[in-house]
Every structure is written in structure tokens, then in C-alpha cells.
Amino acid sequence: MRKRIHYGITAAALAGVMLAASACGGTTRGEGDDAGGGSGGGSGEADPNAEIPSDLAISFLPKQLNNPYFTVADNGGKEAVEELEGEFKEVGPSEANASSQVSYINTLGQQGSDVIATAANDPNAVCGALNQARQAGSVVVTFDSDTDPECRDLFINQATSEDLATTQVEMIAEQIGGEGEIAFLSATPNATNQNTWLELMEEELGTDQYSDIEVVDTVYGNDDDQKSFNEMQGLLQTHPDLAGVVSPTTVGLAAAARYLGSSDFKGEVALTGLGTPNQMREFVKDGTVEEFALWNPADLGYLAAYAGASQAAGRITGEEGQTFEAGRLGEYEIGADGEIVLGPPTVFNEGNIDDFDF
Structure with missing residues (x-):
């Protein structure tokens, strides 16, 4: 696994990172690194029996913090990370605009996150930053909202x-x-x-x-x-x-x-x-x-964490047809372009809405 850098980031330092990103106008696909830079977890042959390390750093970057939907989704991710005995982190912007996630991706890559799970605000604006993180060794899993497939390893789709x-x-x-x-x-x-x-x-x-x-x-x-x-x-x-x-x-x-x-x-x-x-x-x-x-957003985040951990551990490489176990959700198969579908949507009405709590 990656050697993670453990250090605190002061408010001033974070502001400096965000200011630099703003001054550069964000990173888009085609700038900096080439698209398709792979992560360390996605290289080599898959070993379905590989052990998932207990200290994986798994970070969630939603479209925006304090959005009730993403709070539920990220808490699902936290549940999975705790089961895996990893290190959970949640960071993100307060507003859901195209380039608001770039500075957070850069910081997570620098800190050595083994897995970055993100719901993209824009399919291309975050690509450069994500590919830099992948080249540094992070597995990138998108959930809820995808990027260009060349900018991540796996995509957890809510439903088709x-x-x-x-x-x-x-x-x-x-x-x-x-x-x-x-x-x-x-x-x-x-x-x-x-x-x-x-x-x-x-x-x-x-x-x-x-x-x-x-x-x-x-x-x-x-x-x-x-x-x-x-x-x-x-x-x-x-x-x-x-x-x-x-x-x-x-x-x-x-x-x-x-x-x-x-x-x-x-x-x-x-x-x-x-x-x-x-x-x-x-x-x-x-x-x-x-x-x-x-769909159940908690299950979406939960599946994203297990998929990312499976790839970081080498159990899967993201190739179509590979399968992996996702805790209480059971077995999932990877489809074309690294897509994994959670399942069909549920229709809620007066007859069943009290059966759900999320």
C-alpha cells in the first residue's frame, strides 16, 4: 500500500492551495498529465484472494458538504471503511460548482489517500487532478456522478x-x-x-x-x-x-x-x-x-468504499467481468468502462415510505 503522509493542514495553508487552484482556473482534461494515468492499485494481475489491508486511507469527496443526500451516502462509505478497519475521511466544497473539488483532490493525493471516492460536479474539470492522484497511487472511484472514464478507475452507478x-x-x-x-x-x-x-x-x-x-x-x-x-x-x-x-x-x-x-x-x-x-x-x-x-444512497457509498478497497488491495483491476464481494451487499460484477451498478430504483409512496429511514 502507499506510504501515507500524515500532517495537519492549517486554514491558511488550505486557503493557499485553494487560491492557487483558483488562479490557475482549475485543471481540466488535456492540461498537465495525460488522461488515462493509472493508479498503483489498478496495475498488474488481479488476485481475488488478496487480503485487504486494515489501514487503507479511504477519502470521500462529495459534490458538496452538508447536502443531506451526500451526508447519507458518505456515512454509508464510513460504515464500510469501519468494517474494513481503514481510515475514513470526508472533505469537500460548500458549493457544487465545476472546479470546486480540484483543490481537495490535490490535497488528498498529496496526503496519500489509498482510495478517493468522489461524486463529480463536472465530467472534465476534475480530470487533471484525479489523474495526478492516480499516478501518485490513489485508486479513484466515482459514485453518483461520473467523470470521463479515462479519469477514474471505477464508477458506482446508482442504477442504469x-x-x-x-x-x-x-x-x-x-x-x-x-x-x-x-x-x-x-x-x-x-x-x-x-x-x-x-x-x-x-x-x-x-x-x-x-x-x-x-x-x-x-x-x-x-x-x-x-x-x-x-x-x-x-x-x-x-x-x-x-x-x-x-x-x-x-x-x-x-x-x-x-x-x-x-x-x-x-x-x-x-x-x-x-x-x-x-x-x-x-x-x-x-x-x-x-x-x-x-436508490439507497447509503448503499451507494458503502459499495464505493468496498470497490475502491478491493482495487487498492489488488483483488480487482477494474476489468469488465471481474467480480468482488461488497460486505453486506454481496457480490458485484464490473461492467464496461469500469461501471458497477448498485441496482434498480425503488418507487416510494404513501404505502411504503414509512418502511425506509434515510
Whole structure:
């Protein structure tokens, strides 16, 4: 395993790192190191029986700290790291913008993290920094939101993008009776997963089955509660004939529900998307939201930690078809481009929402 550097970082030093990153305008793919620089954990032949060391340094870098969704996901990662008797760390920016994660990646690489698990705010802005960390020996695992595949070792996908898109389209279509105007309230304009889902939902809605449904607008709340609240308000004011809104982001869905539930549009405009049961419970109970979907974010973080540890230990190298054990979740297989799918999404409604606590 890597020889880790243990030292404290003062606020001033961290500020200096962030200032330097800002002055350079961030690191993007094609600048500095070539894409595709491999990690030490990903080289050589896989040994499925290799022992996972008990002192692996596994660091989680979410899109932003204090986002309820990523708090749950990172705590799932912490659970796995504790089972593996490793060293868990969580760092990240307070705002989810394209280059905000670069300085943290640089610092984690310098500190010698064996595994960096990150949900990317932008598919390319973090690539240079991630590849530098990989060349220094870190295994890079993306979860929730991917980078260019050349910039990481493994990607933990919540569910297939097709399943998520289809589920959300089916939910909104059922709730509006198969016809009418709808809009999307997304996260950030550059979020990889959000854009993929939006594209696939547009394709699905373009089929004959949904010919009576029209997408009239797409807005972005930047995964900020107040901005998402304001964007939902703006949608309903701008489009008086709106029949429904799909928000494939936990922050956006909860904020939109908060506005809708206190407005004259409650019961008139359908709202669905991706959210956590604890955030959405009150809105399901009071009839603001009929149903929504998600995977278990704690399991997502848990799987990311086990996958990263397995590669750092040499049990896998990230090649398609390889399998590994992920603790209580059981066995998983690596797909094309290092993708590992957690499983199908769950639809939550009044009948089952109290069965979940996350």
C-alpha cells in the first residue's frame, strides 16, 4: 500500500492551495498529465484472494458538504471503511460548482489517500487532478456522478440511466393522465448524471406512447435549496398550464415540494423525481407528492468504499467481468468502462415510505 503522509493542514495553508487552484482556473482534461494515468492499485494481475489491508486511507469527496443526500451516502462509505478497519475521511466544497473539488483532490493525493471516492460536479474539470492522484497511487472511484472514464478507475452507478429515466417518465405520465405540459427542475447544468437522465427522458417522451406530453422548460436549482424553491415558483408562474414537474435531484425535489405544498397549485400540478424518504415523507403524507423514486444512497457509498478497497488491495483491476464481494451487499460484477451498478430504483409512496429511514 502507499506510504501515507500524515500532517495537519492549517486554514491558511488550505486557503493557499485553494487560491492557487483558483488562479490557475482549475485543471481540466488535456492540461498537465495525460488522461488515462493509472493508479498503483489498478496495475498488474488481479488476485481475488488478496487480503485487504486494515489501514487503507479511504477519502470521500462529495459534490458538496452538508447536502443531506451526500451526508447519507458518505456515512454509508464510513460504515464500510469501519468494517474494513481503514481510515475514513470526508472533505469537500460548500458549493457544487465545476472546479470546486480540484483543490481537495490535490490535497488528498498529496496526503496519500489509498482510495478517493468522489461524486463529480463536472465530467472534465476534475480530470487533471484525479489523474495526478492516480499516478501518485490513489485508486479513484466515482459514485453518483461520473467523470470521463479515462479519469477514474471505477464508477458506482446508482442504477442504469435507462431505468432511472424510464421510471421517472412513467411516474409523471401516470400522474398527469398521459397528457399535458411538463418541465424539468435539475441540479447543475454540468452535472453528468442529471444531463444523462434528462436526455434519456426527452428521448422516452419523444416516443408515440407519450406523444401528448410536451416538455416546455428546463431550469436549474444548482442543488441549492432556496434557488430550487425559487425556480419552482418561477416555473409555475411562467407556465400557467403546467401539468407536472420532474426534479431528478433530491435537493430540488424537496424544495419544489415545499413551494408547491404551500401554493394554490397543490393538487393541481404533479411533482415527482428523485428524493430521499426522510426529506419527502411530509409531502407524501399531505398529498403534495404522490410518488417518487431513488436508490439507497447509503448503499451507494458503502459499495464505493468496498470497490475502491478491493482495487487498492489488488483483488480487482477494474476489468469488465471481474467480480468482488461488497460486505453486506454481496457480490458485484464490473461492467464496461469500469461501471458497477448498485441496482434498480425503488418507487416510494404513501404505502411504503414509512418502511425506509434515510
